[in-house]
């Protein structure tokens with residue numbers, strides 16, 4: 590019974606990153622996953638695009654779908670203003686446990702609320718449970734066949750406002766064709782593709798930024 594990949598990623602963070610320094614946590618994960626063992630973090634190339642969108646939106650309420658080892662959670666939260674909050678949904682309890690340790694190592698526990706469970710179950714509960722009105726930014730990076738149903742659920746639950754930005758990872762690889770078709774052809778969204786590469790590889794990938802128009 591050896592270790593799991595998330596456990597090895599956490600070990601690399603604890604070995605190579607400085608406590609309380611989110612940038613060193615991000616770098617430690619990127620170095621490990623580029624040189625030792627690939628993992629499905631958004632990564633440094635697409636991560637720079639995420640950074641630029643976060644800096645442009647200046648969100649105070651962020652929702653992340655799919656925490657995994659909290660790489661993007663930490664990367665995004667490190668750019669938020671003092672009163673801003675990020676809620677991240679994680680379905681797998683083993684991943685969630687690792688993510689909590691990574692978030693703690695980065696010293697970002699006060700900005701991040703990690704919720705364990707399925708997006709379809711939790712999205713309808715966010716207003717009531719966390720006093721959320723609407724989100725300013727949503728980062729989609731969970732199961733690719735959940736991007737579209739969860740977007741429709743977010744609309745239905747009144748969690749989007751005119752100007753809310755949806756930023757979706759992996760719209761090329763592994764791909765999210767039904768989601769892409771929806772946001773690019775719906776009158777309710779203004780969508781833009783940011784061409785990039787699959788994390789730590791030369792494969793084509795990209796992010797789709799879609800502004801909800803109401």
Ligand SMILES: O=C(NC/C=C/[C@H]1O[C@@H](n2ccc(=O)cc2)[C@H](O)[C@@H]1O)c1cc([N+](=O)[O-])cc(O)c1O
Nearest residue numbers: 629655656657678679680681684707708730731732
């Ligand atoms: O499959 C991918 N991502 C699926 C991520 C899923 C994550 O979302 C969580 N979740 C949280 C809430 C839910 O409701 C459901 C799942 C899962 O428990 C997991 O932690 C993927 C694959 C590649 N790839 O190259 O193959 C590259 C990527 O960047 C990827 O993101």
Ligand SMILES: [Mg+2]
Nearest residue numbers: 631730758759
């Ligand atoms: Mg991804």
